Amino acid sequence: MSFLDKMEKKLGRFAVxxxxxxxxxxxxxxxxxxxVNPTFYIEHLCLNMERIFAxxxxxxxxxxxxxxxTSILWFLLEMYILFSLGRALERLWGSFYxxxxxxxxxxxxxxxxxxxxxxxxxVLLLYPDNIYLSLILAFGMTVPDMQFLLYFIIPxxxxxxxxxxxxxxxxxxxxxxxxxxxxxxASLFNFFLFFLFIRRPFLRVRxxxxxxxxxxxxxxxxxxxxxxxxxxxxxxxxxxxxxxxSDPELEFRFCSRCAGNREYCLEHLYTHIHVTEDxxxxxx
Numbered sequence: 176m177s178f179l180d181k182m183e184k185k186l187g188r189f190a191v192x193x194x195x196x197x198x199x200x201x202x203x204x205x206x207x208x209x210x211v212n213p214t215f216y217i218e219h220l221c222l223n224m225e226r227i228f229a230x231x232x233x234x235x236x237x238x239x240x241x242x243x244x245t246s247i248l249w250f251l252l253e254m255y256i257l258f259s260l261g262r263a264l265e266r267l268w269g270s271f272y273x274x275x276x277x278x279x280x281x282x283x284x285x286x287x288x289x290x291x292x293x294x295x296x297x298v299l300l301l302y303p304d305n306i307y308l309s310l311i312l313a314f315g316m317t318v319p320d321m322q323f324l325l326y327f328i329i330p331x332x333x334x335x336x337x338x339x340x341x342x343x344x345x346x347x348x349x350x351x352x353x354x355x356x357x358x359x360x361a362s363l364f365n366f367f368l369f370f371l372f373i374r375r376p377f378l379r380v381r382x383x384x385x386x387x388x389x390x391x392x393x394x395x396x397x398x399x400x401x402x403x404x405x406x407x408x409x410x411x412x413x414x415x416x417x418x419x420x421s422d423p424e425l426e427f428r429f430c431s432r433c434a435g436n437r438e439y440c441l442e443h444l445y446t447h448i449h450v451t452e453d454x455x456x457x458x459x
Contacts, residue, residue, distance in 0.1 A: 177375060179272075179275075179373060179375060180375065182271070183269065183271040183272070186271065187269065187270070187271040190269075190270035190271040190273075190274050191270065191274050192265075192270050193262075193265070194261070194265065194270070194273065194274050194277060195257065195258055195260075195261025195262060195265065196258070196261075198239070198257075198261070198277070199254055199257060199258060201239060201240040202240060202241075202242050202243065202254065202257075203242075203254070204240055205240035205241050205242040206242040206244075206245070206250055208240070209242060209245055216240070216241060217300075219231075219234075219237075220233075220234060220237040220238060220240065221234065221238050221241070221300050221302075222234055222235070222238035222284065222285065222288050222300060222301050222302075223298055223300060224288050224289055224291075224292035224298055224299075225292065225298050228292075235285060238284075238301075238302070238303065239281060239303045241302045241303055241304065243257070243304045243307050253307070257307055257310065260310045260311065260314050261273070261310060263314065263318075264276075264310065264313060264314055264317065267317055267318070267376070267379075267380050268317075268376035268379070268380070269376075272373075272375065272376045273376075276309075276313065276365050276369060276376075277306070277365075279364065279365040279368060279369075280303075280306040280309055280362065280364070280365040281303065281306070283361045283362070283364035283365060284301045284303060284306075284361045284362065286361070287299075287301060287357055287358075287360070287361035288300075288301045288361075291357060299354055299357060301357070301358055301361060301362075302358070303362075304362075305344075305358060305359060305362030305363065306362050306365075308340050308344065308362070308363075309362060309363050309365055309366045311336060311337060311340050312337050312340065312341060312363070312366050313366055313369065313370075314333055314337070315333045315334050315336060315337025315338075316337065316366075316370055316377055317376065317377055317380050318333055318380065318384075319332065319333055319334035319337070320332055320333070320334065321333045323336065344359055344363070347359060389448075408420045408421075410425075410427035410438055411427075411438060412425075412427065412438065412439050412440040412442075412443055413433075413437040413438060413439055413443075413447070414439060414440075414443040414447050415440065415442070415443060417440055422440075425440045425441070426440070426441050427439065427440055427441075428441065428444050430444065430447070430449065432449045433447075433449050433450045433451075434450055434451050437450060
């Protein structure tokens with residue numbers, strides 16, 4: 176068990192459930208503020224390290240209310256997308272890993288702004304909008320073949336959306352100046368950290384998908400085997416589907432370690448994967 180798995184076991188119950196909903200409330204507040212007082216965010220809330228060192232430490236938190244869009248229609252659409260992605264990722268990864276992903280994304284922006292200020296003496300205003308794109312990339316890596324209705328009309332798989340936004344960010348990185356590059360690196364640090372080093376959330380989901388696919392195939396095999404019995408078959412192999420009718424010389428045996436009184440031919444009796452009520456058990 177990895178260090179983070181141990182931390183999840185000990186601290187998982189303290190993880191913030193439905194974190195995306197709270198973030199969306201902050202974004203909605205920032206959106207309303209941008210209409211009521213467009214300059215208030217820059218003057219009092221943004222991630223300005225010079226003002227933070229002057230005592231305005233609330234900026235370390237308030238900078239995240241920056242809305243992803245100032246257009247009402249785009250804002251509502253992006254809120255719906257973020258809610259769907261955030262809820263799905265939290266369900267797939269668990270609240271602990273999802274909260275950690277968001278936290279690392281926020282902290283990476285703070286650290287990047289701090290390093291730029293300490294090294295160059297310049298204030299670089301970093302915004303959290305690219306963290307939203309990191310959710311799209313993370314979702315595409317987790318369930319690449321899941322299909323969306325883009326703009327509620329166009330069916331498209333998650334991996335293609337991931338490739339598109341990845342290409343857009345790569346173009347911005349190449350053509351933009353150093354501030355844009357720092358923004359992109361800091362905003363995607365959590366994605367690269369999870370994908371290259373932590374990896375546990377991705378692997379957990381993929382294992383679940385493979386387990387579900389295996390169980391689906393086993394159910395299909397069992398149904399096919401059951402469909403043969405009305406034709407007079409007394410014995411059916413749960414792996415290959417051969418029967419005493421199709422192969423009269425075959426011998427069949429029941430496996431005591433498998434659930435459901437499964438029967439196998441001698442070829443698969445000692446090589447099949449045991450099926451329990453919970454999950455398949457690999458022959459050892």
